Amino acid sequence: MENLLLPSENLLPFDGLVHYHGAVMDQKTATRYMERLLGEIAWEHDELLMFGKRITTKRKVAWYGTRPFEYTYSRVTRKALPWTPLLNELKHIAEVESGESYNSCLLNLYHHGEEGMGWHSDNEKELLKGAAIASMSFGAVRKFAFKHRDTKETVSLYLDPGSLLIMKGVTQEHWVHRLPPSKRISQPRINLTFRTIA
Numbered sequence: 481m482e483n484l485l486l487p488s489e490n491l492l493p494f495d496g497l498v499h500y501h502g503a504v505m506d507q508k509t510a511t512r513y514m515e516r517l518l519g520e521i522a523w524e525h526d527e528l529l530m531f532g533k534r535i536t537t538k539r540k541v542a543w544y545g546t547r548p549f550e551y552t553y554s555r556v557t558r559k560a561l562p563w564t565p566l567l568n569e570l571k572h573i574a575e576v577e578s579g580e581s582y583n584s585c586l587l588n589l590y591h592h593g594e595e596g597m598g599w600h601s602d603n604e605k606e607l608l609k610g611a612a613i614a615s616m617s618f619g620a621v622r623k624f625a626f627k628h629r630d631t632k633e634t635v636s637l638y639l640d641p642g643s644l645l646i647m648k649g650v651t652q653e654h655w656v657h658r659l660p661p662s663k664r665i666s667q668p669r670i671n672l673t674f675r676t677i678a
């Protein structure tokens with residue numbers, strides 16, 4: 481499926497700014513980065529507290545920072561792993577494309593389409609409020625959706641390998657987003673969100 485969108489267009493009708501840049505590298509380069517990310521990142525199953533119980537996610541995650549930041553989500557505190565040359569290359573691409581800067585990166589590995597992420601916003605207290613978040617995707621094409629907290633309006637698009645999606649302004653205050661599961665997809669996908677810890 482095609483997204484006929486220009487990066488200059490805001491995908492949201494109001495209350496935030498979301499720009500889809502599409503692929504920001506050629507597909508051979510994107511495939512190479514997918515392989516390197518699979519091999520070089522310290523992937524771990526995520527532990528969450530849900531209804532007071534400790535649960536382990538099927539998807540794998542990793543969190544890296546340019547400094548040893550601490551970050552708490554779903555009541556679990558984590559310390560950022562030390563920055564790597566690979567992440568530096570990808571952060572540079574995200575910064576040049578978006579004209580913004582970042583100091584940390586949360587990575588998610590979805591082994592196949594049945595793994596996804598539920599509705600949430602990226603509004604953890606450690607994040608610099610209003611700062612841009614750059615989402616870079618590799619591997620399987622997956623659908624990504626936004627839903628307005630009050631009007632329940634939804635906006636969705638497909639995220640291609642090597643693509644960049646920028647969320648900024650008041651987006652996280654008014655919209656939640658998710659990666660819906662899809663039974664038909666058997667290939668893995670990796671997503672990186674470059675963020676700014678205050």
Ligand SMILES: O=C(O)CCC(=O)C(=O)O
Nearest residue numbers: 586588602624659671673
């Ligand atoms: O995998 C994605 O595209 C979304 C990831 C996400 O929303 C997050 O890490 O907060």
Ligand SMILES: [Fe+2]
Nearest residue numbers: 600601602657
């Ligand atoms: Fe998110």
